[in-house]
Amino acid sequence: MDTVQEFCRKYYVNRKGTQSLKWDGVEGRFGEADLFPLWVADMDFKVPERVQHAMIERIEHGTFGYSFVPKSYFKAFNQWHLKRHGFEANASWFRFCTGVVNAFNYVIQSLTQPDDSVLILSPVYYPFYDAVTNNGCQLVVCELTQGANEYHLDMVQFEQQICQNDVKVFLHCSPQNPVGKVWSPKELTQMFEICYKYNVKIISDEIHQDFMAPGQKFTSALMLDEKYYPLLYVLNAPSKTFNLASLLHSHIIIPDKKNRVLYDEYAKKVSHNPVSIMGMIATEASYLYGEEWFEGLLKVIDTNHKLICQLFAKHLPMVRVMQRQATYLSWIDLSAYVPNDQLIDIVQRKAKLAVDYGEWFGENGHGFIRINLATSPENIEQAILRLITEIK
DSSP states (O other): OOSHHHHHHHHBOOOTTTTOHHHHSHHHHHSOSSOEEOOSSOOSBOOOHHHHHHHHHHHHHOOOOOOOOOHHHHHHHHHHHHHHHSOOOOGGGEEEESOHHHHHHHHHHHHOOTTOEEEEEESOOTHHHHHHHTTTOEEEEEEOEEOSSSEEOOHHHHHHHHHHHTEEEEEEESSBTTTTBOOOHHHHHHHHHHHHHHTOEEEEEOTTTTOBOTTOOOOOGGGSOGGGGGGEEEEEOSHHHHTOGGGOOEEEEOOOHHHHHHHHHHHHHHOOOOOOHHHHHHHHHHHHHOHHHHHHHHHHHHHHHHHHHHHHHHHOTTOEEOOOSBSSEEEEEOTTTSOGGGHHIIIIIITOEEOEEGGGGOGGGTTEEEEEOOSOHHHHHHHHHHHHHHHO
């Protein structure tokens, strides 16, 4: 797509009345039905046309029995990841799951005993907290340090938390949702070296890997020194990149053979689901034919983030929109104008917006909101101007 307008004209779709959690589920989540949805992280855009065609072709075939993953699938996966990020994965490393959240719950269960400590970095996607506590583990939170425009990790504190709490697993978000941080090779190596020192297993959730802002470069955990492989479980999926969440298809990439054997033994007890045939077909087609569509989408995301920055700079200059290095989310600090105890009243009850509130992501998220950028610029402008009006 040459322009944002062309992309939106071709792919933007009205999702109301389609059992969309984002659009039709706001009353169940927020208690009000008339809110404009900018919350849950999925998109208001159709998948690439050739992906639709691949799925239709299978539907017309008419059978949906048990299926296996063909060699062509792994070739398509590696073609996409090698070109965009510079890494490949051996087909034998793959295990499949119904989603990344289910995947990191399964991996935590396979690696821990009751009351083992699991460390996360905050602010972070709120199912991370649930994955630790719901599985009977001790939650250890290492808070990121907030800078002027981005977040940083205090490596001394990180090591102290691991050592003092006898941490067994580090559940890592890379890039970091919701703050939009891309972890540099240096930062990743520092973290992984500490984990290596204390034999801490690393679950790296890399589902937002493709959503790099201009000038940013993603580094997968698989791209670091192979000595870390015995620690690594890398999770990714096409669901964010190509808006395929309901097709229930994700990857657990385990580069160490012993770890694969241990995970397979665990999986025999809890996970007997077959591979999602439609998820597999849509994913392979997306990796093969979705690049032009995805480049158009990235322009929309970048345009929407810049639009938010411009509107706040003009009307409420003390609002801090944190630098978006990655993801299709904006992390916005309204605390200069809105006390935290009035945030829901202003944003939801008066501006009539459904957003993710910063406190959902950790104690250090108070005063922030997270806004989903994967919609049309018209929707973003309308919503932000409505919010500005109510704050002013």
